[in-house]
Amino acid sequence: MTLLSEILSHKNRFLKTIILFFSFVVLGATIAVIGPTLLDLRQAVNADSLQISVIFPIGSVGYLLGSIAGGVVYEHFDSQLSIAFFVLIMTVCNVVIPWNRSIISLSATQFVMGLGGGGLDTAGNVWLLHMWGKKSAPFMQALHFTFGLGAFIAPLIAEPFLSNKKNITESGEEVEVLVGTAFEDLMIWCPYTIIAGLGLATIISLVIMYFIKSSDKPHPSIQNNESLIIMTLKQKVLILLIASIIFHSYCGLEIAFGRFMTTFAFYSDLHLNKSIGAYMTSVFWGTFTLCRLLTIFIVDSVGTTAMIWADILIVMTSNIVLIIFDLVTLSPQFVSALHNHRYFSDEMKTVVQKLSTDGEKILFILVWFTRSRSTCDEIIRLLWESGQKEASQRLTHYNTSNGHMEFRIHPDIPLRECNAPMIGSLYYQMMRKPRGKCIIINNVPKEVYMETDRFKHIFEKLHFKVKPCFDWTAQQIEENLRKSSEKMVKSDAFILMIVSHGLEEQILGSDACEGIRILSVDPNNTEAQRLVNTDVIDIKRIVDIFSDKNCPILRNVPKIFYFTCCRNSFANQLSEQQKPVEESKNLAKPFVEVVSHEKRSFPNMKSLDEQWVDDNKDTFICYSCAEGHKSYYDEMLGITHFGQALSHTIAQYACEETLTSIMSRTCDFLQQFFEETGCYAPEFRGKGLRRQLSFNP
Structure with a gap:
């Protein structure tokens, strides 16, 4: 049965799914909006950047407990009412957050917000699987796409209401200039209220749908046990453990990066204002959302495992570049060593010359040299020899290079499998089986x-x-x-x-x-x-x-x-x-x-x-x-x-x-x-x- 025929056969399920999608738009917006508004919230509670950052781990604890509670609530109450309850918690918190005037009350609100978000995340995914069973794959991709959509629009909603705060430097010191220092001049209650309004609309839709069609029967494929896979307890624990580790690192980076991007842009050497920081945050979440959409099609070609490894390697490379970016300078010694290096081809030199700023050049050089262990070793050596020892030591810490494997005296030696295939215009195609x-x-x-x-x-x-x-x-x-x-x-x-x-x-x-x-x-x-x-x-x-x-x-x-x-x-x-x-x-x-024979001649490969x-x-x-x-x-x-x-x-x-x-x-x-x-x-x-x-x- 095709996707369209599946939808036409279960119209009420599809309508409920649309409302669930809308609730995840609210979830994405709720998580993302705090990033561009963090500086204004910091002023509202009179805290510095270190003090206000405590709200994130506290909110994460709430999200963890909410995820556990979400499964319990879903098991004992109606699915639609459970979702409405968790969205209600987030809606109330969105209204309250901008009016907090102490770090303690803001942390408490973030904790409760985490309870609602975690509960919605768990209950929403389970409900979707319940409604569509074996046919849930495209709906699951769409559900997480809507989360990214909400995260994408949140910074755009917040930007017009950010305070007119700029960052300047005088005599090497940072000076903050704020137009309107009274709490009443802060307008961040507006974006939070707008998102709360979206949450309220979702709650009303869920309640109306509950009275129209309260039946919540599972999908026929679940009733017929079509989607059940028999696994041992050991297999279940192993899969759960691996998934937990991946989500622990992946979601942590995703949320933290999105929430701190505006603050980073504001306090970095770029000295960007909060509006640009909000737009950068929106671009981050927009790219995140677009890639989630493309993944639906890419995963069919390369497979899930390759996709996960490619994602992990790209994220690791990006973070390594960010970690040492501010420590690397284009000193004459470094530039000279770089231009004479065998890995830095004439084409690479041409690209670097066309870049306008040192920051762009450093970014390109670091991305190019951190693409593999061996090339990363080379940039470490070049940095050390040019006197940039702190950058070299930090990159050494994050590089995973190791020595040669131990000698094996038997024919069968273990061969490490490729996690992220090298493909594209720079490489010969090597994907057939057999290769040749x-x-x-x-x-x-x-x-x-x-x-x-x-x-x-x-x-x-x-x-x-x-x-x-x-x-x-x-x-x-x-x-x-x-x-x-x-x-x-x-x-x-x-x-x-x-x-x-x-x-x-x-x-x-x-x-x-x-x-x-x-x-x-x-x-x-x-x-x-x-x-x-x-x-x-x-x-x-x-x-x-x-x-x-x-x-x-x-x-x-x-x-x-x-x-x-x-x-x-x-x-x-x-x-x-x-x-x-x-x-x-x-x-x-x-x-x-x-x-030996004097008349014997040998062809020379060099000639x-x-x-x-x-x-x-x-x-x-x-x-x-x-x-x-x-x-x-x-x-x-x-x-x-x-x-x-x-x-x-x-x-x-x-x-x-x-x-x-x-x-x-x-x-x-x-x-x-x-x-x-x-x-x-x-x-x-x-x-x-x-x-x-x-x-x-």
Whole structure:
């Protein structure tokens, strides 16, 4: 049954629902109106800002007790009369509030107001579920939309009646100037009376509806037990606990922010008057209301869990920015360090230059750098180095960065799930399931037996369809990869990982790898020497198989290549033959003096022709070591140091950072192996990149 047909089938229920909506408009207006009128109330009771702020926790206690009492009253009395009773309490309090002349009486009134508001909140939600049962979802969204609507109009109602109070500064001191200092000159009784009038109209409507149609039967879906979900006591307690924690923090921020915004605008360095503060409060509640309306449609696309996490992260980021905003200054040292930082691109510099005030620039910089843990770490460092240590320390306190996770020696390591996917024009799309194909080729399974299992687990957790392959010759690598490219389907990304022996910009096939094992025992074996010389394939040739030209279905799709192999030259290896054997083995070819060939040439990735680059856009190439160096592995664990570092970094940070950031952290991770093996950091290159890549696990 559609929503319209549901309404037409239950006209009286719908009429009662409209009246309930109106009562929540009154609730929203009652909660919000105290924000823009707080400064006038402060004068009415002759209190300072700290003293008058006590009315909020007292009112919250009343709201808590009212929420509990609301359920009790609703159970024992008629639903409509219960709602009317709670609205009556708020109406009376709205009339009384502006006439209070002491902080004690105002606090008492706020407590009683909280009782009425909490009772209405609880009873109203329960009554709506009672009336519409399983069909209540759109009505519930609309109910809370009307609350926001009331909160939106309350500051607009209050603004014309605020006292003419301005904020000025003389010799660094704040001076308050008030036109009309007598209590009788205060006009805040007007907005409270208007809201009380709306409450009275709601009460009259509820009473009339009660006499017209007092029947309060539950919705048929409730009578038929259609909406009942069987849960254990443990499940109920867990859900209630989680919901309570979320609402505790979310509603507290929502109400406190809305109520203190006018006061903040008035006393901040902006020196805004109360009228502008009231309009700012209205904008806050208006945005709040609009987002509630949009949520009805967005939640169907991203899901409830993702929506909740996105909301929490946005709120946390906003509050962090507000906390340190006043402590950050655009000092010459800070600006210089910022402009030279790798995270601050030319596009960001252009945006900052177009902003007119330092406040706007600081706000943009803080929002940009607090979007993830790693970038937040960077702004903390920049602030500290530029001498702004208080801002740096405070931001450090609120940043949740932590060190690398503990080493795991088994293939299955836990991977943190993404709470808020990185989506939008700045990122490649990574939302399909599966994301795409991942091919892992291991030509040295005897040496690094755990590498394949580790990354099969990792990439499957990243929602890729993984195909592990072992012992492919150079010819098989090319032929099989070409077949895979021809069978490729539309996807969000493609990953190829090759673990093998290597030399500069070439990968050795399985026959060459076996030849290396033979040569380690019999250095003069000519057949093994021939295999090592011939069973090779250029990295450029592998990457080119999946270019836009050769694999058009992957056009505009990120292609990620991991090459875990050595990249040192013959000359370097020859010079290292006399060095002591290290505890950790490497994937370089041993005994190179018997297999070197002077005429052999290796394509240099840094000098690729422009046409090749044009044909290989959206390409990420990750090497396990820097150019000219070896790639090491742990013989006992059966995994390369690069594989250990990369897998742990992906597992910990893929949920919130981009691939570029993950590779940067992998480099940091590998530093702990440097003293043991002398291994160098991996190398990461991009070809024709248009966006950032986030795995969104």
